[in-house]
Amino acid sequence: MISAYTTQEIELMYRAKGKATGLTDVIITIVDVSDGSKVVDSQSMEEVSSTNAPGIYRYAWTPSSSGTYLAIMKRDISDDSPDQYIMEEMVYVIGGTPISPISGIVTADDVRAITSYDITTSDLSDDELNTLIAYAIAEFNNDVGVRIIEEEVSYIDQYRKNEVDGSNKTFYVQSSFLWYLGDLNNDGNISTADVEVWVYDSADDTRTKYTVSEIDEIGKVILSKAPPSTSTVKITYLRVPLPMSDALMKKAICELSAHYAYMGLDAREKKRVNIRGFSIA
Incomplete structure (x- = not known):
């Protein structure tokens, strides 16, 4: 499941069967679960990169209202075709705007x-x-908090896949939706500075600190760029029982x-x- 805010652009990804590249018939439909209406109807998805992310197609969507939505991604061919692969993603949209630094918790x-x-x-x-x-x-x-040092991201469930595929920039900590991100640097604010992401790339044996562009207190971390598929991603953060x-x-x-x-x-x-x-x- 993807959690987002109204007016916040989110990226939905589709992985083609057999990592097929050059497809022009990948489409997405987004349905409002509450009434079955289609807020996005059979829109084309674009290929990310046939070289760096073969078989990955994306669609950027900015929800205009809160609610629960189902994104259905597939090829515009017969559903029983051997080349067909259908992906579904639940999107939970919260009213309001993305989290900004919570400044001055106590004055x-x-x-x-x-x-x-x-x-x-x-x-x-x-x-x-x-x-x-x-x-x-x-x-x-x-x-109150528990400091987690360089936790390796890995598959959690079908909604928090934490794929390191060269195109994914969104990751979830293992305790996401159970605990909350805390004030790691003790500055009295909750911001992107409270999460550290290190990327270990086996292709060139490097360790690089990546820029965190956005966080959600539920444990969602969005990077400024996608780590390469040859890398391991590790996250340092503080987890707390309440926001x-x-x-x-x-x-x-x-x-x-x-x-x-x-x-x-x-x-x-x-x-x-x-x-x-x-x-x-």
Whole structure:
């Protein structure tokens, strides 16, 4: 299954039987499962590359509304022909736009709010609180997340094939749809910087870091270019039980930050000595 957003272009791929090249009769039909209507009707699919990706044909589609769709890809010949191979792909389209960096998961004001504003700017400035938030995020990620180092991509199921064929740029981590991508670099944001992809190419014995162009918190990773078919793809990421944008995740980081803040304030108070109304600090 492919997950996408409205207004986000997705690529649908068809593999011809016997890796046949030069075909001009490969077509795609996309059906809205809810009512059976065809949003794409028998449109031609183009060949990717007869040399680098033989037998692979593609179609770029930008959904205009959310829903569940079935993409049927085949040749425009008889279904019982020995040269016929029919592929089906489910596409789940979510309303909204593709994920953008989630900036500032927790702010200084969030921490003040969770203490019912008991911690004021007279106690700790925003800069001081932001420093504590940075420590809290790192500890939280260490306690809640699991760091996965260079996990080799491989077949998961018919919807997450993770094919390394010279044309595929979309890969899923093994824990996709069960866990979520977390804040790997502890910067308080969820972005493409939180996923590292290394490509080991056996053709020339090289190890290359590929650019991640887009991620989805469910564990989907899209690269800027397709790794060659002679390569092995490995992904480093942090997995967490809930999306970082979830209110419970934010609450936990806020509470940990507030704990650090009160520890500092308590230590500050203990430095003061009060004797019969006279205080020494």
